[in-house]
Amino acid sequence: MNWFHRILHRSSQREDAILLLNLRCTRFRQLVRNYGKILDALADAADKQGGDYILDRQYTVSLSEVVLDLTEAIIFDLNILAGDRYDSFYHLLDRFRSEVRDTIAMENGVDGPPSSGMREAAKVRTPTSTEALNKLAKAIAESRVLYERVGRVACRGVAAGPVFNLETEDSADAFTEGAVMVASDIVPDDEFIRLMRQASAILIDLGEPAGDAATLAREFGIPTIVGLADASKRLETGSEVTVDADENTVYQGWIQELLEYYKTERLDQEEETEYRILRRLRRLMFALTLEKDAETGAELGDCRTLHDLVHVAHELAGDAQFELITNLRDFKKTSTNLVTISNIPFYVIDVGGGLAQSDRGAASPDVTEISSLPMRMFVHGMDQIFREGPQMPQPGVLPLSVMATVTEEHANMIVQQPGGFDMVDSMIGESRDSNHIYCRFASTTQGNEDKAVRGAVACEILSRLDFAAAQTTRATAAWLSGVPRSDMEERLTIIGRLGAYLLEADATGWDGTSRDAYVNTFITRHV
Amino acid sequence: MNGSLQIMLVDDEPIVGKRLKPALAKYGLEVEVFEDGPGALRRLREKEFDIVVTDVRMEDVDGMQVLEYVLANSKRTKVIIITGYATVEVAREALVKGAFDFIAKPFKPDDLRAVIDRAAKALGHPGIRKSDD
Incomplete structure (x- = not known):
């Protein structure tokens, strides 16, 4: 940083210094834009993990390669901003890159695309009961839709039950097994987890697919929709609803035909290779595990995930920017x-x-x-x-x-x-x-x-x-x-x-x- | 035209058929799923579908070949192309050739239903969307 400080103090080169400062700011801006893209990718992957998308393998491959490339760009920019002090970050990135690619290759090997000889046999049969399908279509068409694509799916699945609205009930003692839990927001404490495990479905006003409650819902496999805005105000305890978290839809009443249909026709999310790969990749890449002391900050050795690495890199770049700007103390008096x-x-x-x-x-x-x-x-x-x-x-x-x-x-x-x-x-x-x-x-x-x-x-x-x-x-x-x-x-x-x-x-x-x-x-x- | 829409779904990613078939069938659509192009072409020789939904990138016979076969043999059938994460350019080429529309993975079943709904209406069918009932 001294070179920069020296330039600033040479009045004849002040314009050059402004130009250099501009370049530094542009470099930092580029770094935070890439960091932001990774945060966006994290949120997008959590959204996809919710389960209401049709994924393909290319999505997870592209996602991981994009994030790895962005990380490399961040490390490159960090080293420019901080004078090549962080070359070692590249080594850790290489390790993560290998782990990510191995994970994808391993999962593809376990359940790869069927060989051409198997494909004919793998053809999904047409439904045997057109009558049942017509009955289902009629039941759905006649049902009142309470929410359709309003919130965001945190965990796929279908369930029906009586609403238990946590916001209007003084006590959770009356919560019964199979109830649809409705809440404004969730703090995932022991009491919440106890109730959650009894719920057939969960509807929440606030929250994100990447949030704690959503993560727990996926862990327990409970159909969950978050971000519904006013579910706790609209849905009364005791009223029956059918939650179709595959379709991000909540119906009034109990649609038995829908429950029966999904029971026989749909796959559990864990049976789907694409979702298994995505979940593994998200753990490997996107978890943020840094827990170091606030005074010293986290270091490279503390990084257990790609997100950890990126977070540390971007913080260090911010520190470098701060260092640069505070070194301008004298400069600020004149320019x-x-x-x-x-x-x-x-x-x-x-x-x-x-x-x-x-x-x-x-x-x-x-x-x-x-x-x-x-x-x-x-x-x-x-x-x-x-x-x-x-x-x-x-x-x-x-x-x-x-x-x-x-x-x-x-x-x-x-x-x-x-x-x-x-x-x-x-x-x-x-x-x-x-x-x-x-x-x-x-x-x-x-x-x-x-x-x-x-x-x-x-x-x-x-x-x-x-x-x-x-x-x-x-x-x-x-x-x-x-x-x-x-x-x-x-x-x-x-x-x-x-x-x-x-x-x-x-x-x-x-x-x-x-x-x-x-x-x-x-x-x-x-x- | 008020009968059940006859849909052919072709994608070599098994997950696509497994997820989409129930998502379409529960709205009253009759769906046949194929995980390979040759199997789909054989079936197309036997039966005329209202709408064919096909992935663009497959081994042996790809989605463009399915599209060309349909265009040559059934003028009324609408073809919807599914593209992978990074093959949107190919989908545009399919549109130029005569595909009805395309949809890019990852997508939600309702996104595809919306496209099928438009294709159905173009065929004179009342459509499948609840909001239009």
């Missing part, structure tokens, strides 16, 4: 623009159209002169919270500053706070394909005894905002892309509010027992 918002100093380095004022290094610009759209939205959100709050941030109470490297459509913002730093990297333009928000929030703050509460709160909120999020004891990282400009602006304003909300809680101290309260307060007041 950055100071914008003070809610008493917080924003040091802005404009590398191309990020400030309306063209004369970089001149007198402090006003907030209205920020022409970088992502920065303007973030600042706007942050300012809203601090203006509404009990008091504006005071030096010494929230000893922070924000370093922003901006262009008209892009901003990389690093919020320095007592326990480390938060970071937002965002591109917002007319092309939705190139739009993204990446954010990283430290899991803890200085002196905080409730380990990782901050990160857990951020992770839950970001998940509810449709970000693909991953949390370790060190930081929560989240990603959103492919969203139209107006939606991106709104989301980034909310991220600004979230950043300020976390900083306010840092100042007052976190209560480790109130995670849900922090999340609900933010969602209710600020989303």
Whole structure:
């Protein structure tokens, strides 16, 4: 990093330094975009694992190769950002690559495509009872559909039973074997697991196929649909429903014909090689197992999955970016623009159209002169919270500053706070394909005894905002892309509010027992 | 045209037939599944189907050959092409040749039903979607 610092101090080469900084930011942006694509792939694979898709082997092969290629690109970019300090990451990647390919080859060998001689015999016979099929089609056509493709399938299967709505019942004592469990949200504690094992099906308002409850549902093979939004408000205890999680549909009443049909005609998910391969690959590649101390962060030796490796690599790249920016402390006095918002100093380095004022290094610009759209939205959100709050941030109470490297459509913002730093990297333009928000929030703050509460709160909120999020004891990282400009602006304003909300809680101290309260307060007041 | 739609499904991935047959049959469609192109061609010589759904990439006889056979021998039969994860370009070629539509794996049964529904209506059949009943 010293080379970079030296260049910055040579006034004659300041423009070159700006160019280099721009290149570094572009490289980092590329890295987080690839990291985001992996998080998207993770969410997509969890969605597919739910079981309501027709998969083929090519899907799992392509998925794994795409993720391996993205990982290699991330390691390459990390080494450029951090001066080739992480060559050893390639060796671990090679090991994972071999394991992934072996897994696919092994499963294909166990249950490969039938030989041509077997194929004729393997032909699936036509139904013998047209009458039964007609009866089934009639029963489905006459049934009232309560939900059709509203939520997301977490575990395939079909079941019917009386609803037991956990939100409206004071006690779960009356929960009976075979009931359809309905809930707003799920905390997979012992009581939930006990009830879950008795349920014939599960319907949840919130949640994702990659979430804990969904994972448990698959583990137990219970037909489950998550993300139904209002099931706990619509479905009364005692009413009967038929849950067809193969089709992501919930019918009113008990459709015996459907249950009978599936009993004879459908395969269990575990009988399907494609799903078995996908499950193994997801364990090998996508589990996040890092549990290291928040202060030191995880290291290469702690990586047991590809996701671990990618997560560590992207965190180290973020650290390198932070190191670079904080090394600009002297530089910022002369070549950055100071914008003070809610008493917080924003040091802005404009590398191309990020400030309306063209004369970089001149007198402090006003907030209205920020022409970088992502920065303007973030600042706007942050300012809203601090203006509404009990008091504006005071030096010494929230000893922070924000370093922003901006262009008209892009901003990389690093919020320095007592326990480390938060970071937002965002591109917002007319092309939705190139739009993204990446954010990283430290899991803890200085002196905080409730380990990782901050990160857990951020992770839950970001998940509810449709970000693909991953949390370790060190930081929560989240990603959103492919969203139209107006939606991106709104989301980034909310991220600004979230950043300020976390900083306010840092100042007052976190209560480790109130995670849900922090999340609900933010969602209710600020989303 | 109000009788049961006669569907032929051709895919050498056994999972596709095993999953799709019940997903289509439960809406009243009569489905015959084949896991190889030659078997499908033999059956096509015996019976005219309303709709043929075929994977594009198979050994021996691929989906394009199935498409060409149908186009040459049954003008009313609609052909829907299933493509693999990365063979969308081939599907476009099939459309140019005369396929009714294509669908890319991975997909949900309801996605295919929607395409079959449109093909059925193009044949003068009332269709299969509940919402249209």
